[in-house]
């Protein structure tokens with residue numbers, strides 16, 4: 001009944017696309033975001049539930065739409081429930097430019113109309129049905145939003161001939177403050193779709209020489225929806241920065257930097273990143289303008305009202321000036337709070353491994369949290385794929401977030417906490433009503449749609465079981481650490497695709513469940529199989545949406561542990577053991593405790609690949625926050641039990657000592673009992 005009322009309200013409101021439905025009751029409040037386990041889907045690649053919206057679909061082309069939609073996602077809630085995730089992050093929902101340079105907008109990041117739905121995914125009523133069904137099942141839904149740019153909507157008419165030229169030879173781009181510009185090249189190839197950054201704005205020229213700022217020309221190609229962007233403000237040149245594409249990443253010399261690139265805080269690099277067009281011809285909005293800020297706020301506040309979302313994942317955070325986030329985020333929080341939606345969660349993507357840069361976005365009234373790229377690079381791409389000798393690097397990561405009195409690696413000074421310690425107005429609170437700090441809420445991940453899958457980075461020579469062991473270690477760390485874990489769809493099916501688009505596999509297509517095998521004297525693609533009864537021999541075929549395979553089952557088990565144990569979700573984290581060098585009996589060991597009011601959980605990892613290691617070194621064992629004589633049981637392996645003693649370390653009152661053995665690339669999650 002409520003859905004029928006809603007549908008009627010939405011239909012009435014269809015003319016003024018972003019006005020809220022008058023009877024649109026908003027729901028889905030979150031008790032405490034630390035309880036959530038996020039699952040990221042690419043809507044186009046997750047599940048196809050409606051063939052009627054399958055236009056321009058080509059399953060054989062990795063850069064085309066494949067047909068996934070909101071109906072398909074809603075039909076797979078059983079699958080997500082079995083996996084044990086609690087929040088779903090969906091692709092951007094707004095209408096896109098269909099195609100550019102032979103690629104399609106199946107990912108949703110090429111906005112054309114910020115007020116309408118992408119018809120490949122469904123309509124406005126279908127979107128609300130998805131969220132309503134999710135909420136009815138206890139799932140939260142996170143909307144992916146972009147404020148930095150629109151899709152390929154215009155070209156710069158550099159030669160002023162009134163048409164887009166793909167290829168010009170002419171004067172090079174320049175960069176630098178007015179009067180001190182450096183020419184980047186004498187003769188360069190220029191495309192009017194995506195010319196190089198020029199701090200003055202993209203310049204035009206004729207046969208007689210420079211001719212002032214290049215005019216911007218919007219296109220009208222309805223067949224591929226390359227139309228002037230909506231709202232109307234975005235159909236004017238002044239709504240854009242018009243400086244051309246960021247070039248400093250591949251050519252740091254344009255900012256006077258050496259071969260390793262410019263440091264993240266280099267002023268010239270930051271100017272390019274904030275004002276430049278995103279590579280691929282994505283046109284940079286003039287987000288410093290109040291009218292552009294208002295338009296973006298109106299659009300996305302409208303989507304909260306229309307879709308009843310529980311949070312935003314925010315794209316290209318570092319390409320928009322800090323002042324924008326200080327304006328946008330508090331307005332969104334207030335808007336959500338006025339509709340009774342407290343704990344509306346906003347986390348941003350700043351694609352960088354530097355905690356100082358990441359932490360900066362959490363200060364003041366900016367985003368609630370960021371993607372934990374520093375963890376991604378330090379732990380998953382660094383330590384876990386490395387030799388495991390220096391687990392103090394993992395402890396350093398923790399120090400950069402929370403602060404430490406001394407350097408765990410013994411090489412430097414104390415660490416200042418780089419993430420904000422104070423909560424935001426109308427921001428995140430725990431179930432107890434106390435404000436949560438961004439320090440408590442980093443969103444951790446093993447992979448996402450912009451990086452290769454974790455399995456992809458493992459050496460070809462490893463066996464499937466070796467690869468699986470490291471994948472499981474990484475998942476174990478992610479799901480037992482503090483913060484909010486985020487799983488990228490397909491990890492539970494052991495997808496192993498490389499960089500975009502190989503990492504955007506189609507979950508229902510059996511071809512993605514094949515693996516190369518050596519057979520009849522040559523490499524052939526064969527159906528993936530796995531050992532379902534644990535006798536060491538593969539006997540089960542891997543089918544789309546398989547819920548029986550060992551990695552699906554392992555993730556489901558970890559998710560269940562996280563849901564059952566408050567300490568794993570909301571507990572503090574204290575490091576108990578890390579190493580500065582390798583080779584000892586504690587080679588590869590990293591141990592930490594998660595502690596809530598009622599429970600303590602001890603997590604011990606061995607990042608080393610060769611030997612079983614223990615939490616002991618030079619006759620000293622590990623000090624833990626359990627009383628002597630406490631029995632500890634590994635929640636992942638109930639046969640593994642340890643007794644806490646009063647000797648071997650220097651325990652304080654309430655503490656004890658323990659030696660935990662962990663297999664190579666193994667993990668133990670231990671609780672009393």
Ligand SMILES: [Ca+2]
Nearest residue numbers: 050051067069
């Ligand atoms: Ca479809």
Ligand SMILES: [Ca+2]
Nearest residue numbers: 157161163165
């Ligand atoms: Ca031209």
Ligand SMILES: [Ca+2]
Nearest residue numbers: 274284319320
């Ligand atoms: Ca920008």
Ligand SMILES: [Ca+2]
Nearest residue numbers: 533535537539
């Ligand atoms: Ca078997």
